[in-house]
Amino acid sequence: MAKFSLKVNGKSRVVDADPATPLLYVLRNDVKLNGPKFGCGLAQCGACTVIMDGKAVRSCVTPVSTVGGKPVTTLEGLGSVKKPHPLQKAFMEEQALQCGYCINGFIMSAKALLDANPKPTDAQIKEALAGNLCRCGTHTRILRAVKRASGQKV
């Protein structure tokens, strides 16, 4: 076990963890965040996605020891029901989910996309979200939500 100083959603956190612990479990069990979800532990589904140092990363395969001082943003760091981020608001307006278990990953991947490319084409959105799995099949709504959030015509 070792102490790690993390910067999560703008706040500093010190956690005591085995250095190999994937960031996902630290965020969920130590920082008590519910946004990032366990889906596969293999970086295959995207449910655990967070933004680290501006990039969408799979927290299920990111050892906490490699995070260092890089800022980590989770779904909670974007906004709340009372004060949603434009992406969250767009997902609400498009009713772009069913069970919602994967939605953390889609919103966080979309956030990284829009930060890098504010007006993506449909093909760019689909490509950027190709690594995220949704079993309920809400893709067409997700596409509309991301376009809406980017200020493009839906």
Added chain:
Amino acid sequence: MKTFELSRRELLKAGGALIVSFKLFPALDLFAAESQTAGMPDPTQLDSWIAVAQDGTVTVFTSKVELGTGIKTALAQIAAEELDVPLAKINVDMGDTDKTIDQATTSGSRTIERAGPQIRQAAAAARKELLRLASQRLGAPAENLTVKDGVVSVAGNPSKRVSYAQLVGGKRFNVTIDAEGRLGEMKLARDVKPKDPSEYQTVGKSIARVDVPPKTTGEAVYVHDVRIPGMLHGRVVRPPVVNTAPASIDESSVKDVPGLVKIVREGNFLGVVAKTEWAAIQAAEALKVTWNKPETKLPANREDLDNYLTSNKSFTTLKQVEKGDPAAALGKATKRYEAVFRWPFQLHGMIGPSCAVADVRGNKATIWSGCQGPFRTRASVSGLLKIPEENVRVIYHEASGSYGRLSNDDGAEDAALLSRAVGAPVRVQWMRQDEHGWEPKGPAQLQKLRAGVDAEGKIVAWEFIDYSLPWTVASATTLLASEQIGLKAKIPGQGNGNQGGGEIYAFDNIKVVAEEIPWMKPEPIPLRTSNLRAPGQLSRCFASEMLLNEIAADLGVDPIELRLRYLAADKRAADALKAVAEKSQWQKRRQPSENSSAAIAKGRGVAMTRRAGGYTAAVADVEVERATGKVAVKRITLSHDCGLVVNPDGVKNQVEGNIVQGVSRALLEEVTFDANGVTSLDWETYPILRFPDVPELDIVLIDRRDVAPLGAGELSTVPIPAAIAHAIFDATGARLREVPFAPKRVLAAIKATKPA
């Protein structure tokens, strides 16, 4: 830390901070009189179904659970409609076995059809009682009263008014209602007349789902997010096949895992408990176990499986229709058609694997679960721990979408065994390979079809036999941990359904049956089976609609025209087909219709079905790369009739998801296995549809105000594989007989096509 263990009475006193998201309602102190005995409330008491708080908020209690399909909102709409209360004032409290009445497991797309009327009648009974009270209070006959937004007033004299809250807020109704029958069949308050659908204002509107906002922000509390003080973390260690015993366990292999609390073995059940989740994961991974290797007589490949399905005697025959004498008619037919179709084992494929939290103390247990049937989980945990059912409380939280998988709550049993072993609350989550390997899968199937056409081109004989594995895991069988500690299922399972074999067509001689082939013996089996969304029907629809389309092609008749000849007596079926033809701008065609030899062959296909009273028809547009056999589904157009539509956008969301899942199952999905177990244990070896391959969707909802509302959770996924197969046939002439339509298989089918 909010407590997760509020009783119904406590909830009503304290307000529903947890279950009632983002709303608090004032204390209902008069509920202090309520019995404190745990267990299911009395269905003949109106108070068991509906409560009005002092601020006028109405809580509806239901054992049905939100699985991501939107029923929480739809049921709230139904209650709001009958009560004339704004939707924002309705709370729906779901799936707590101490607070709700067992209305049956949430499955089979049956919530709106069956629980909907129960809630409608309970709400109508509440409204009737409220009007009776208002009549006394206002000194006016009930028939002169009107209700708006939970306020009763005298018609023509709006100053004479009283609110629901003033009438019963915080108090009990103390009204007995009629409750006849059980579960989904229960009929409530039959003497009370609900509103006529022509008066509906809330039902029928696309109201935004109440569960959506917190799911976009991380504020929703899924079962995976439940944290109980003192909670430990567990993981299971499964053998490659059930029911195998650990021959030896090397405990020294995990002695260095920090925070390991206990290695738990009961019978053949094996798991670990640790202080942290990561420690539990590491321990489960590192634990060296040698499993006994009993000889399995399991079919080790598809050919063996087909032999197994067709050479073993069925334990039950599910008859869908038997009319006339198909065998004799076949004998006299001018043209005969025969085909065999195959369907693989497929996964429910929850994105979030099974998860539950259990707190077992002495002879009592509390289970936090994302299951589809809280009362079913209560019964299984009771049987597993050998404690009375009323000592088990199951509290529902949403889980990952389950599509039938969580009818059978394996995770709850695992958590219960581990919690009992350590005397503390334990959270268990399956790892990805546990879920892929051990979820009870959609059963493999094989169909044999024969059809005959007379000299006038009329289909005079239709014989459809489905050979299916049953659900080895069902309500009357045992779950995984129970099996492992030695509890045995007494029955071979439950049938995989029999709809979708062509029974909607008025052929003079027709037989559609399903033979259920036992899959219990010989144990051990690595492939458990259960109900997967629209059980068995995608497969049957693929077989029957594909053969029908091929007959149409052979007769030189447009496939929609051919169908309509046999649907004259079923207007809703014909309407659904005509609606999709119109929406897709279907042009009459002789098939295969693609004549060019272009590298990319384009085609379109059609299929339809009826399921549980609903109708749907789909047109698929595909492109097939001739050289590789790669299929791209470009567009699905689909018509959908599930009776009166409660929430159009909610239904549309369901339909879209059903289509995408259907495309995925048709193009990609197949569980692979050998004699030693399942070999597709992750998303690489069992891929599902990804974003770039999702087709354009075009949906027509047929809203029938004269037909009672039906579910929308299954119907529209059924015709998708059949429509895609037909489109591939249209494009290339390839006759697909087996799912998935992988490039290799499609290419082989193209090569087998003889030039016309």
